[in-house]
Amino acid sequence: xxxxxxxxxxxxxxxxxxxxxxxxxxxxxxxxxxxxxxxxxxxxxxxxxxxxxxxxxxxxxxxxxxxxxxxxxxxxxxxxxxxxxxxxxxxxxxxxxxxxxxxxxxxxxxxxxxxxxxxxxxxxxxxxxxxxxxxxxxxxxxxxxxxxxxxxxxxxxxxxxxxxxxxxxxxxxxxxxxxxxxxxxxxxxxxxxxxxxxxxxxxxxxxxxxxxxxxxxxxxxxxxxxxxxxxxxxxxxxxxxxxxxxxxxxxxxxxxxxxxxxxxxxxxxxxxxxxxxxxxxxxxxx
Amino acid sequence: xxxxxxxxxxxxxxxxxxxxxxxxxxxxxxxxxxxxxxxxxxxxxxxxxxxxxxxxxxxxxxxxxxxxxxxxxxxxxxxxxxxxxxxxxxxxxxxxxxxxxxxxxxxxxxxxxxxxxxxxxxxxxxxxxxxxxxxxxxxxxxxxxxxxxxxxxxxxxxxxxxxxxxxxxxxxxxxxxxxxxxxxxxxxxxxxxxxxxxxxxxxxxxxxxxxxxxxxxxxxxxxxxxxxxxxxxxxxxxxxxxxxxxxxxxxxxxxxxxxx
Numbered sequence: 001x002x003x004x005x006x007x008x009x010x011x012x013x014x015x016x017x018x019x020x021x022x023x024x025x026x027x028x029x030x031x032x033x034x035x036x037x038x039x040x041x042x043x044x045x046x047x048x049x050x051x052x053x054x055x056x057x058x059x060x061x062x063x064x065x066x067x068x069x070x071x072x073x074x075x076x077x078x079x080x081x082x083x084x085x086x087x088x089x090x091x092x093x094x095x096x097x098x099x100x101x102x103x104x105x106x107x108x109x110x111x112x113x114x115x116x117x118x119x120x121x122x123x124x125x126x127x128x129x130x131x132x133x134x135x136x137x138x139x140x141x142x143x144x145x146x147x148x149x150x151x152x153x154x155x156x157x158x159x160x161x162x163x164x165x166x167x168x169x170x171x172x173x174x175x176x177x178x179x180x181x182x183x184x185x186x187x188x189x190x191x192x193x194x195x196x197x198x199x200x201x202x203x204x205x206x207x208x209x210x211x212x213x214x215x216x217x218x219x220x221x222x223x224x225x226x227x228x229x230x231x232x233x234x235x236x237x238x239x240x241x242x243x244x245x246x247x248x249x250x251x252x253x254x255x256x257x258x259x260x261x262x263x264x265x266x267x268x269x270x271x272x273x274x275x276x277x278x279x280x281x282x283x284x285x286x
Numbered sequence: 287x288x289x290x291x292x293x294x295x296x297x298x299x300x301x302x303x304x305x306x307x308x309x310x311x312x313x314x315x316x317x318x319x320x321x322x323x324x325x326x327x328x329x330x331x332x333x334x335x336x337x338x339x340x341x342x343x344x345x346x347x348x349x350x351x352x353x354x355x356x357x358x359x360x361x362x363x364x365x366x367x368x369x370x371x372x373x374x375x376x377x378x379x380x381x382x383x384x385x386x387x388x389x390x391x392x393x394x395x396x397x398x399x400x401x402x403x404x405x406x407x408x409x410x411x412x413x414x415x416x417x418x419x420x421x422x423x424x425x426x427x428x429x430x431x432x433x434x435x436x437x438x439x440x441x442x443x444x445x446x447x448x449x450x451x452x453x454x455x456x457x458x459x460x461x462x463x464x465x466x467x468x469x470x471x472x473x474x475x476x477x478x479x480x481x482x483x484x485x486x487x488x489x490x491x492x493x494x495x496x497x498x499x500x501x502x503x504x505x506x507x508x509x510x511x512x513x514x515x516x517x518x519x520x521x522x523x524x525x526x527x528x529x530x531x532x533x534x535x536x537x538x539x540x541x542x543x544x545x546x
């Protein structure tokens with residue numbers, strides 16, 4: 001055996017543990033969900049022997065689950081939009097700013113990632129609750145005489161989720177803006193382009209890869225978020241991820257829960273692919 | 287004018303980002319029996335209640351040792367994978383990267399469910415802590431991988447060559463040359479692994495063994511039925527701990543975090 005081949009073989013030992021871990025505990029488990037979704041629902045056990053397509057038929061024939069899937073997708077889309085609108089200016093400031101405060105600002109953007117999601121959602125319940133900060137303030141100022149519904153509804157979920165996933169929008173967009181040569185902007189300005197034109201014709205198209213990455217991340221994360229909608233929505237408003245976990249943990253319907261989870265994943269993935277196609281084409285044409 | 291408006295807009299968003307964390311910390315010093323705003327007075331009352339609460343302390347201990355074990359395993363496996371990825375993968379480089387990042391890109395709730403079914407299908411179930419550790423290693427692996435890979439990209443292979451020509455064996459080359467040079471990446475990755483493992487909820491919630499509880503699970507259970515500021519005291523302690531870990535790591539070990 002020549003030395004090059006033996007070196008190559010030795011180097012495989014480096015990747016072996018990670019590769020085995022990913023294969024056995026990520027690839028195989030995902031295949032298990034697919035198999036599970038075709039299992040026969042059990043009586044007293046999580047599932048029974050045999051296979052069926054009944055779990056999917058159940059999903060498609062029940063307007064409750066269809067409606068909930070739609071609502072979850074809408075929540076995801078709205079969160080993505082909110083994060084983009086709120087995140088872009090901050091990403092721009094972080095990428096282009098040169099003040100001493102930039103380090104602090106960057107730390108603030110990263111800070112939510114270092115605090116557990118349960119704690120962050122809890123913080124939002126303190127702010128949004130009927131007895132919470134906002135309602136207390138509004139009542140004491142005499143603006144309203146009954147608490148405004150900010151929690152246990154879709155609005156509360158959207159507010160909290162947008163907060164939780166905002167860093168995932170800011171960081172990729174910031175990276176994309178950092179990659180744009182500032183002299184392009186000066187060139188455009190010297191040729192008489194207005195600020196709006198520079199934004200529309202230069203910044204936006206060139207930062208598109210970052211925007212795309214940020215949108216996809218935010219969308220996927222908000223679809224699959226569990227803790228935040230469970231705590232903010234309570235038992236009144238449920239997103240699909242909450243229903244899936246309830247179906248699995250509380251009522252032990254593993255096959256049906258798997259079908260629900262996969263339907264959400266598949267519709268989410270289809271939307272992501274359509275979005276990626278659309279944004280790419282549009283900006284190539286422009 | 288528009289520049290002022292822009293700055294104010296950004297400041298509001300920074301406030302929005304910090305709001306829930308600041309509110310939790312403020313609420314923990316509330317002296318009232320319920321969470322009210324403005325706080326009814328300053329006191330450490332809820333910290334005292336929490337310090338006497340056995341349940342939360344057990345959960346914190348569980349979380350700490352699980353995070354420690356996870357960090358060690360994840361750092362070793364992730365660093366090895368990163369070395370392969372940067373120096374040996376060749377044509378497979380992109381494939382390796384996607385595979386290693388997969389646990390971060392796939393929805394956590396789906397990964398948790400998948401692992402739960404899998405451990406039951408192969409018969410190990412959730413009687414032991416093993417499934418939980420596997421889940422934590424899986425979810426923290428991308429953070430180690432990406433941080434170490436970033437450090438390795440600026441590592442010059444000719445340094446390894448030079449050491450070899452001077453007679454250093456593979457382990458000496460790793461310990462004496464490569465590891466000290468990629469240290470910031472390894473430490474950054476390990477730090478992230480520890481914090482993520484300490485904070486992760488869904489994976490732990492699905493894979494925990496009966497009667498076991500990590501801090502996020504305990505908090506979540508508590509919050510579903512209780513509204514006293516005790517939870518705020520627990521949360522604040524967790525925030526302070528994280529902050530302490532980050533600051534100490536930064537001061538003494540030097541830190542460079544690459545999250546994406």
